Amino acid sequence: MARPDGGEASNWEKSQVIDALSGLDGVTKGDLLLAAGMPWSTYDYARKHPPRPTRPELWEAVEEVFSRTPNGCGHRQVAMCLRAELGVRVADKTVLKVMREIGLRCGIRRRRGHRAYSSYMGRVGETFENLLGRDFSASRPWEKLATDVTEFVQPWGKAYLAPVLDLCGNRVVSWSISLSPNMEQQEEMLAGLWEAMPEGATPLLHSDMGWQYQHSGYVGQLGSHGVRQSMSRKGNCLDNACVEGFFGHLKDEFYRGREWATFEGFRRDLEAYLTHWNLVRRQAALMCLPPVEYQRRMEAA
Numbered sequence: 001m002a003r004p005d006g007g008e009a010s011n012w013e014k015s016q017v018i019d020a021l022s023g024l025d026g027v028t029k030g031d032l033l034l035a036a037g038m039p040w041s042t043y044d045y046a047r048k049h050p051p052r053p054t055r056p057e058l059w060e061a062v063e064e065v066f067s068r069t070p071n072g073c074g075h076r077q078v079a080m081c082l083r084a085e086l087g088v089r090v091a092d093k094t095v096l097k098v099m100r101e102i103g104l105r106c107g108i109r110r111r112r113g114h115r116a117y118s119s120y121m122g123r124v125g126e127t128f129e130n131l132l133g134r135d136f137s138a139s140r141p142w143e144k145l146a147t148d149v150t151e152f153v154q155p156w157g158k159a160y161l162a163p164v165l166d167l168c169g170n171r172v173v174s175w176s177i178s179l180s181p182n183m184e185q186q187e188e189m190l191a192g193l194w195e196a197m198p199e200g201a202t203p204l205l206h207s208d209m210g211w212q213y214q215h216s217g218y219v220g221q222l223g224s225h226g227v228r229q230s231m232s233r234k235g236n237c238l239d240n241a242c243v244e245g246f247f248g249h250l251k252d253e254f255y256r257g258r259e260w261a262t263f264e265g266f267r268r269d270l271e272a273y274l275t276h277w278n279l280v281r282r283q284a285a286l287m288c289l290p291p292v293e294y295q296r297r298m299e300a301a
Contacts, residue, residue, distance in 0.1 A: 011046035014038055019047070054097045061086060062095065066104050068280065069253040069273065074106045075099055080282040084289075106252075125214030131230035132206040136242040138168035141295045142201040145173070145227075147189070148208060148243040149181050150251075152266070155259055159266055161250075162189045163274070164205070165243055168298060170283060171291035172246075172274050173197075177267045186212045190221050197225070206230040208240055250277070 009017075014036050022029040033043055053059075065081045066072045075096040082088045082095065099105070138144040144167040152159045162185050163175040174192035178185040197203070205227050207213040213231065222229055232239030254273040260266035278292050286294040 010051065011042055012051050015043050015046040018043065054101055055090065055094060058082065058088065058090065058098060059102055062098050070258060071253050071256055072104060072106050073253055076284060077282065080284065080288045084282060124211050125216060126219050127209060127214055128229040128231045130233055130239055131204055131228065134239060136167050140298060141166055141168045142198060142203045143168055145203045146206040146240060146243045148240055149210065150247045152255060154266060156263060159263060160185065161270065162186060164189060164193050165246055167242055169286055169291040169294040170246065171278050171295055175274060177270055179263060183212065183215060183217060186218055194225060202226040204228045204230055206240060208232045209234055
């Protein structure tokens with residue numbers, strides 16, 4: 001016996017259905033038990049032991065954490081926040097059970113309804129070896145950075161985000177949000193990067209082979225600031241999986257299924273999410289800390 005949502009009904013739910021249907025059109029309780037494959041003893045026990053709500057004292061806190069991002073978040077993110085912020089002892093699976101009971105569901109990532117944005121136009125400038133080599137770990141901030149561009153489709157047109165991710169803590173250290181993925185966007189992103197980058201840092205900056213990253217102006221700026229360039233191999237998105245994963249979380253929690261009336265409103269809300277990502281959103285791989293707090297601890301160690 002299944003629920004309307006496709007899930008398997010519990011024994012208690014089955015017992016309630018049997019009680020409701022028993023006696024209708026001459027159908028006996030025995031007939032219904034046989035059809036449901038439920039023994040009398042199981043039916044009797046289920047009726048006398050209705051399910052109790054799971055950790056009802058946490059429901060309000062679970063709803064508050066889930067509501068921090070427009071599209072909600074997964075049960076692991078909720079569980080990390082409960083443990084870190086409230087000192088609650090609770091398992092991830094218990095939080096998942098609570099979320100199901102109160103009707104909170106994190107959407108499943110789906111295939112795009114349109115062709116993904118690609119900035120690859122062949123070899124139009126200088127290219128570089130894949131120095132990162134899919135080693136996305138970093139022992140200290142400003143050791144390894146990664147960047148890319150992603151597209152958002154809205155009724156008024158398209159918008160583009162160009163972030164720089166510090167692989168020590170996944171902190172977004174600079175970004176530009178624009179109506180066009182042009183060199184002006186890259187210049188704004190780099191200006192924010194130079195402002196944030198500490199003196200003496202010589203990070204590795206990884207990207208794909210998009211035309212922006214081969215441009216002489218882009219290459220020249222990185223070289224003049226002591227930044228080494230690394231590039232993914234042609235057509236291999238796994239070489240930049242760290243940024244692709246960030247884009248996936250961003251679109252799940254912030255963008256999916258939403259529309260904005262104006263570009264200005266979209267940009268304001270996206271910047272608020274990026275700040276949330278850096279300062280509030282906890283990650284299991286970062287000792288359950290947000291990126292900025294994780295970097296602080298790494299620098300103090």
